[in-house]
Amino acid sequence: MRTTQPLTITLPLDMAQMVKDKVSSGEYATESEVIRDGLRTLAARDAAIERWLREEVAPTLEDARAHRERLLTADQLRKNLSNRIDAVTAKSRSGT
Template sequence: MKSNHALTITLPHDLAEMVDLKVRSGEYASEEEVITESLRSLAAESAGLEDWINEQVLPTVDRLAANPSSAVPDGEAWGQIKAHMDQRRSSSHSTK
């Protein structure tokens, strides 16, 4: 069983109101649950970002360093990014 560690925190008014709203809505049973789930989500997001950097960004940087002529001009890169995002939006709308 995990042990708990009591903390006292002070939140800006808007964040405290968000926590209260989550509890009042019944989405969470307590303020502790809201904060705990928020921190878990933050940890998962951070881990995902770190994985993306390690698995995608750094290998791309290494490939570019090894072969600078493989670089894509910025206008072309933005076009590829836009096309990719358009495709993702289309896919997400078709699955809903």
């Protein structure tokens, strides 16, 4: 049983040249290897984003909904950020 499937793809010239350069440099043996590695990288990035959304963003959102009293208004957030920037700027000016 075949485990691969041939595809015909069209790439912008700069991307096609990138694929060819990867092969000609010896980094990859074939153009297909370049595309496969790119797709594996894309799949890993997608999985990392999904994990971040599930493990960090969703719980943070649930916590914010459960404890609205802890949330800052836009004005409070701006003031806090401005104070933080001022403190960092003052610290860098003093050399410490």
